[in-house]
Amino acid sequence: MHKRLTLALSAVLAVAAFPAATQQPADPIIRESATPNIKIRNEDGSVRGGLRCGVKDPSQAERDAVDRGLRQFRKETNFGALAASAVGPITIPVWFHIVTKSKNGVVTGNVTNAQIADQMQVLNDAYAGRGFSFTLGGTTRTSNSRWFDGCGRSGVESAMKSALAVDPAHNLNIYSCKPGDLLGFAYFPNSFAETDTRHGVVMLHSSFPGGSTANYNEGDTATHEVGHYLGLYHTFQGGCAAPGDSVADTPPEPALHSVARWVAIPAPAVASIRS
Numbered sequence: 001m002h003k004r005l006t007l008a009l010s011a012v013l014a015v016a017a018f019p020a021a022t023q024q025p026a027d028p029i030i031r032e033s034a035t036p037n038i039k040i041r042n043e044d045g046s047v048r049g050g051l052r053c054g055v056k057d058p059s060q061a062e063r064d065a066v067d068r069g070l071r072q073f074r075k076e077t078n079f080g081a082l083a084a085s086a087v088g089p090i091t092i093p094v095w096f097h098i099v100t101k102s103k104n105g106v107v108t109g110n111v112t113n114a115q116i117a118d119q120m121q122v123l124n125d126a127y128a129g130r131g132f133s134f135t136l137g138g139t140t141r142t143s144n145s146r147w148f149d150g151c152g153r154s155g156v157e158s159a160m161k162s163a164l165a166v167d168p169a170h171n172l173n174i175y176s177c178k179p180g181d182l183l184g185f186a187y188f189p190n191s192f193a194e195t196d197t198r199h200g201v202v203m204l205h206s207s208f209p210g211g212s213t214a215n216y217n218e219g220d221t222a223t224h225e226v227g228h229y230l231g232l233y234h235t236f237q238g239g240c241a242a243p244g245d246s247v248a249d250t251p252p253e254p255a256l257h258s259v260a261r262w263v264a265i266p267a268p269a270v271a272s273i274r275s
């Protein structure tokens with residue numbers, strides 16, 4: 001019964017017609033020409049400059065539009081009563097799409113099942129007590145050099161995702177590849193319709209737990225990007241000052257290990273964040 005309630009809530013929230021903000025930038029992802037702020041270790045040991053995350057922070061006008069949409073959503077769905085009836089965290093099935101590259105007999109990007117299991121553990125630990133848990137929906141493995149090297153470019157990204165995505169309205173799809181000089185990127189819930197295959201997380205293959213990207217190989221890239229997927233902004237937006245992530249009593253800081261605002265966050269989870 002509890003499970004069913006949780007699933008029902010999850011399904012309602014996943015497919016409800018939360019309005020896509022019309023003021024989203026044309027491309028909410030930083031893809032090129034950005035100033036590097038981290039060093040990423042390549043497979044051959046060399047180092048290149050990169051960005052931790054390619055997600056652009058929305059403007060105040062965009063955030064206001066999201067807030068209006070959230071208020072309307074809560075009103076139309078009787079959200080409070082629905083959330084109050086749910087027991088336990090919302091469970092999100094996760095599909096991993098491991099894209100690899102093969103060149104001269106050398107395969108790059110082969111994330112192991114053990115690394116995927118470790119990543120799931122990191123995700124569940126990070127969001128424990130925040131209203132969400134994650135289960136492994138499945139794993140696909142695809143050898144495609146074009147997708148592997150080009151998944152940071154919007155055209156290739158879209159082609160890859162439309163081929164691999166599993167029902168994005170009800171599953172979190174995580175794509176492992178090499179997204180340019182980014183560790184990862186994701187879209188906010190309001191960026192597209194829930195069924196749009198662009199939803200999900202794209203992350204650097206070597207940023208999984210145990211991967212070769214030193215300092216960024218403990219699984220936190222996925223945790224950070226899943227935060228965006230769930231609706232979190234960078235908490236350091238506004239220069240580490242209020243309003244931070246829009247939750248008054250969460251200190252503004254450059255960390256995303258807390259879930260604060262998504263259309264699906266149940267009231268009890270919000271309460272636990274605020275306690």
Ligand SMILES: [Zn+2]
Nearest residue numbers: 053055224234
């Ligand atoms: Zn980010």
